[in-house]
Amino acid sequence: MYQLAEFRMASLERRVPAAGATIVAFLGVLPLMPEQSQWILLFVVPASLVWFVRTTISHARSFEDVLRRIEWLEGKANELVSEDLLGFQSSHPSRHVAVGGRTGVETVGAVLLAAALVLLACLVIASTALSGSSSLWLAYYAYIATIGLHLIVCIVGWRRYRAGG
Numbered sequence: 228m229y230q231l232a233e234f235r236m237a238s239l240e241r242r243v244p245a246a247g248a249t250i251v252a253f254l255g256v257l258p259l260m261p262e263q264s265q266w267i268l269l270f271v272v273p274a275s276l277v278w279f280v281r282t283t284i285s286h287a288r289s290f291e292d293v294l295r296r297i298e299w300l301e302g303k304a305n306e307l308v309s310e311d312l313l314g315f316q317s318s319h320p321s322r323h324v325a326v327g328g329r330t331g332v333e334t335v336g337a338v339l340l341a342a343a344l345v346l347l348a349c350l351v352i353a354s355t356a357l358s359g360s361s362s363l364w365l366a367y368y369a370y371i372a373t374i375g376l377h378l379i380v381c382i383v384g385w386r387r388y389r390a391g392g
Contacts, residue, residue: 232297235290239327239334242283246341249279254348265356269349269367273374276342280378283338284385287327294328295390326388335385342378346371 253272257265301313325332350371357364 229297232290232293235286235293235327236330238286239283239290239330242279242286242334243337246279246338250341250344250348253345257352262356265352269353270370273346273349273371276345277374277377277381280335280338280342281381283335284381287331287335287385288388288390290327290331291388292390326385335382339378339382343375346375 253268257268260268304313305311327335350368353367353371354364357367
């Protein structure tokens with residue numbers, strides 16, 4: 228069970244450098260690309276952020292499930308010996324408060340911040356390119372706002388998650 232917890236924690240921790248690399252790569256390569264390719268990225272990258280944030284949340288939820296199972300096992304072991312021998316997860320300060328523990332909260336927060344920065348960068352870049360067309364600008368703004376709203380809904384659902392129910 229602890230190996231599964233380590234795997235989930237490592238999966239979460241690998242996402243933060245990936246988020247940083249995504250921002251750097253996106254902002255570094257976009258100005259160098261032909262205009263048509265820039266537009267493809269300006270549509271594909273924001274949509275891919277939905278996948279990135281949702282899979283990060285999924286890892287945090289899975290980590291929460293493992294932590295709650297370890298807590299349950301500690302309780303059962305303590306029942307068998309009629310003594311409180313094990314209690315790390317069952318008495319941890321972040322249990323039932325932070326989905327996925329502190330690691331989950333920090334990772335999801337970092338990935339969400341990275342996603343917000345990329346969405347903002349997309350808006351800034353698109354505003355320059357679409358300065359002469361208010362209808363296209365509004366359509367792109369609505370696209371980015373929809374993705375941002377979806378990410379917020381995902382975060383609210385993640386924060387309400389409770390393992391086992």
